[in-house]
Amino acid sequence: MMDPHGESFLGWPAPPGQERTEAQWTAIAGQVRHAANKLGDPLPLCMPGEPQQCGRSAQQHALAWAAELKARSHHLIESYAPSAEAGTYAAGALYKERLEALRTPRA
Structure with a gap:
């Protein structure tokens, strides 16, 4: 069976100003x-x-693979953290801190 590639989001519109070409999505997905x-x-x-x-678009692949990467990363944290507390910190507070840094525009 083929992995799902976001079939429930068939035509994901890009946010204004963030349109990418199929070639750009292909590079990101890869x-x-x-x-x-x-x-x-x-x-x-x-x-x-x-x-x-x-038959799915490169954009669908980029998002599906990003979800897979996030899941594999979380599994890595759960499996190899030296303690439950360290795992909770890495998957929670540290993750949120890194995500917020990515969301904040650089000067």
Whole structure:
């Protein structure tokens, strides 16, 4: 069975000013898949133009692979934190701090 690629969000509109080309989404999807592959079993070669194309867009792949990367990262924290407290901190407060830093525009 093929992994879900966001079928429930079929036509995800881009926020204003954040439109990307299919080529840009393909590059992003490939980079995110590469990162996720480093943390677990290889993800399928099913993006547009690949040997096992699944018919979903590069944008759908980028978001699906990002969700996979987030899940694999969280699993890594749960599995290898030296204590439950350290895992809770890394997956909670530290994660939120890093996310907020990414959301804050740089000068």
